[in-house]
Amino acid sequence: MRTKVGVIFGGMSVEHEVSVISASQAMSAIDKDKYEVVPIYISKDRAWYTGEQLTNIEEYKDLKGLLSNVQKIQLQRDPNGKFLLQKDPQPKFGKKYVDEIDVAFPVMHGTYGEDGVLQGFLELLGIPYVGPDVLASAAGMDKSLMKSVVRDYNIPILDFISLYSSEWRVNQEEVTARIEKELGFPVIVKPANLGSSVGISKAADVNELEDAIDLATSFAAKIVIEKMVTNMKEVNCSVLGDYEHAEASICERVLGNDEFLSYEDKYQSSSSSKGAKGMEATNRIIPADISDEQTAEVQAIAVKAFQVLGCSGVSRIDFIIDLDDNEKVYINEINTIPGSLSFYLWEPTGKSFSDLTNDLIKLALKRERERENLTFSIDSNLFNTQSGGLKGSKN
Known part of the structure; x- marks a missing residue:
């Protein structure tokens, strides 16, 4: 029996279309003799879908028509430990799920897919998944933290300053002076947690810096200003x-x-x-x-x-x-x-x-x-040991 691989792509990121392209390439490349590909598409409005048509990149030219011909689902874990693609909404009669998967293969770029959010959801369900875990995803996505x-x-990294958009709005003159002193011009201004060069621009002087920061903060609350080579x-x-x-x-x-x-x-x-x-x-x-x-x-x-x-x-x-x-x-x-x-x-x-x-x-x-060899919970019931009510540490 072939391993069922749920390729998850799309999502609520500005890199949505890039994810669809990457996933299409990956699904074509997966060895069909070893694995059965199960496409799982997440729309920009957070709905999940599956269906064979989702593997065809040409179908996305008419996205509304495509989604009307595939099944809306929810990814769930049943009491037997199976990872099911349940119909959404579930029918009163008949089969309540479309398919099941053995391992998830996220091919999502940017926010909600590459930053640890999706990985955390998969962790909660206990689904094995391809790629970095929650911590590595979050650290890699945040340019300031990564650096x-x-x-x-x-x-070796280039000198940089990170700040939040609120700091820029309140202390614009102080921030500008700090950038001039610590970095000098020109600089590159980037959203801290996006990829594919979205929201990135250069600034050769103070006037361009304001425009660059306004652009970056329109995509993310946290930004990075970096010395430009x-x-x-x-x-x-x-x-x-x-x-x-x-x-x-x-x-x-x-x-x-x-x-x-x-x-x-x-x-x-x-x-x-x-x-x-x-x-x-x-x-x-x-x-x-x-x-x-x-x-x-x-x-x-x-x-x-x-x-x-x-x-x-x-x-x-x-x-x-x-x-x-x-x-x-x-x-x-x-x-x-x-x-x-x-x-x-x-x-x-x-x-x-x-x-x-x-x-x-x-x-x-x-x-x-x-991970199957690790202990994640202790087989005990603390409440059975309480004799005087919920006193907590005071008791």
Whole structure:
């Protein structure tokens, strides 16, 4: 019997469409001899659906029509420990569920999918799932937290300041003065917890800074302002594995139309308009045109950051190389569920996209086996020991 893999995608993020593309690629790549793919789509209004039509990227051109022909569901765990896709609403008569799954495979980018929220839900249900756990997802998603963690492990990062939108509104002059003093111009302004370059812009002076912060805070309450490297190379490297063993892919150099790779560069370029190309369509040089020594340095930092953050599955770590400072390498950010699952960085190593998805599922099941040996609750009833009422610690 084949293992049933529930591929979860879509969601309430600005990266919704990117998730649909990545999931479509992943579902096509999964080995159908070993696994049965069960698509699970989350709409922008938080409704969950399943149905074979959801595997066809062309169907999303008429989303209303697509959703009218698939089954609305809720993901539940029954008393027997099975993970069911129950019909929503449940019928009074007949079968109450559509399907069941053995393992979840989140392919969701950004808010509510890559930040630990979905992972926490799956944890509560006890469903084995692909990718990083709650803590690693949250740490990887929050750019400020990620930078603080890796800095403590002597991983090189660019100087940055993080703040909340409320602080900017109340103390705009003080914040501006701090940025000028600690970072100087130009700077890059980013939402702290989004990916795909959404809401990111540069600021060369105080006037541009105000516009950049207004843009970033329209997407997130917490933002990051980072010293900008004007003469640079952007290099990415993928890592596959977990806390015990992790390996790095080859490196790529990404080519944007500006000083940084924008959302439009990644997903709205002419090359990506021909179909579900995702990050695969981004202009890039593979392998990156950097020295063997620098390649090894990037790969080593990537693996270290991946394991320091407690990641599992496949991630993509993005780097900046400062060409005006002896080609110093800085880690920029980590994507714990990267676009297209970074399969294009593994294929040149001899690992096909099908092999990659197989490895990811095996890592999920390995973690589940390890957790079965852990104690999460104690078989006792504290209330049976209470004799004088609910006194708590005072008693």
